[in-house]
Amino acid sequence: MRLRSFLLSVVAVVAMAGLAPSPAHAVATPTEAAAMAAANSDHTAYTLPPDKLAKSVGISRFYDSLYFIRTVWGMVVLFLILQLGIAARMRAIAVNWSANRWAQGSAFMFQFLLLITLLGLPLRMIGHQASVRYGFSVQHWPSWFGDQAKDFMLLFGLGTMSAMLVFLLMRRFPRRWWLWLWPPTVFFGLLGTFLQPLLIDPLYSKFEPLGKANPALAEQIEKVASHGKIDLPRERMFLMIASAKTTGLNAYVTGFGSSKRLVVWDTLLAKATPDEISLIAGHEMGHYVLGHLVRGVLISFVGILLAYFVGFHIFQFLLSRFGTRWKIPSQENWAAIVVMYLAVVLISFFAEPIGNSISRSMEHDADVFGQEVVHGIVADPQTAGQASFQLLGESQFVNPSPSALVEFWTGSHPPIWLRAAFAKHYDPWAPGEEPKYFKK
Numbered sequence: 001m002r003l004r005s006f007l008l009s010v011v012a013v014v015a016m017a018g019l020a021p022s023p024a025h026a027v028a029t030p031t032e033a034a035a036m037a038a039a040n041s042d043h044t045a046y047t048l049p050p051d052k053l054a055k056s057v058g059i060s061r062f063y064d065s066l067y068f069i070r071t072v073w074g075m076v077v078l079f080l081i082l083q084l085g086i087a088a089r090m091r092a093i094a095v096n097w098s099a100n101r102w103a104q105g106s107a108f109m110f111q112f113l114l115l116i117t118l119l120g121l122p123l124r125m126i127g128h129q130a131s132v133r134y135g136f137s138v139q140h141w142p143s144w145f146g147d148q149a150k151d152f153m154l155l156f157g158l159g160t161m162s163a164m165l166v167f168l169l170m171r172r173f174p175r176r177w178w179l180w181l182w183p184p185t186v187f188f189g190l191l192g193t194f195l196q197p198l199l200i201d202p203l204y205s206k207f208e209p210l211g212k213a214n215p216a217l218a219e220q221i222e223k224v225a226s227h228g229k230i231d232l233p234r235e236r237m238f239l240m241i242a243s244a245k246t247t248g249l250n251a252y253v254t255g256f257g258s259s260k261r262l263v264v265w266d267t268l269l270a271k272a273t274p275d276e277i278s279l280i281a282g283h284e285m286g287h288y289v290l291g292h293l294v295r296g297v298l299i300s301f302v303g304i305l306l307a308y309f310v311g312f313h314i315f316q317f318l319l320s321r322f323g324t325r326w327k328i329p330s331q332e333n334w335a336a337i338v339v340m341y342l343a344v345v346l347i348s349f350f351a352e353p354i355g356n357s358i359s360r361s362m363e364h365d366a367d368v369f370g371q372e373v374v375h376g377i378v379a380d381p382q383t384a385g386q387a388s389f390q391l392l393g394e395s396q397f398v399n400p401s402p403s404a405l406v407e408f409w410t411g412s413h414p415p416i417w418l419r420a421a422f423a424k425h426y427d428p429w430a431p432g433e434e435p436k437y438f439k440k
């Protein structure tokens, strides 16, 4: 029982810090609520011409189906690897190969990860081919396969280290290893977020200083940042050469501390006006000012702890129920990694709508912040906001009437038609209205 009360207090403390909204955005302001009500019944803010509309419906159906097929296929593959005794055979090969634990763990992970990567490859190839056909991707097969190889190397390196850590903890704490796994997950999660823009992103794309590529834009974004009291000097703004691979448009903020930076894709720079890019940059800054990064990190750490708790019990249930059939006698058997992976995949799938609904509410707050922070710098934030969503949506053939179930399950942002409509109706500087994050 001591463990249970400890767990409950950890969850309670972190949940209070993470979930409790700060007073500034505890509730929607009357101006915001009225704009949201108007937006919800306005499907005219984001529209597509008839030919693009027909194409967008086909495209969203294709990607929605592909997403669910890939999810189910991923689970089926893991189940078959267990049921056909492949996991037990891979374990035998690893154990016969060497007596050294590290060599055994690496050998098992190499076989297992290579197998699931290869079995998932046909569906990923179908997805890439479709992206090229629809005009979203301009990446040629050799470069695409190169990225797949880099993905595999990262997966193998990080996967093997994680597996070795799990097995080390399992030997010391046979019933509580899932709990001891939590602090290193948090530590390496933070380290990974810090290092991603420095070590991982440059593996896939080239970056240049934004101030060099477009000094006028860098200056305008600096103005937006200083209006929002955000420390984002020009040296922290980068242009990513995305056009080598994609026709998609994007800008984002990543990293934290000394690795924090704003990244604008060159594809966005080519198509959007400085005002539209300022709105997108303002939205991104909103995530920092409103503490979304810290809140997101805390929420995901609570989520991970709960997921480990549930995952451990699913793992134990599967082992005791099917262990004999799968030839996996104990949790310390290398083949048990496949069972663990299956538990992780199941939990991630069912946790997705929870994480996404939290994300959608933060994204909406960032939209509000973005539209307010550019006030006085962008002449007409409502029109520029609506135009930026029209541009983002139209360039990717985003369906103006997406499936409600798919949006609920997989939508990390509110649907684009709603974001465009909100931008159109939200004018906190009109007489009698009140901004949410800035004083008039």
Ligand SMILES: [Zn+2]
Pocket: 283, 284, 287, 363, 366
């Ligand atoms: Zn965002």
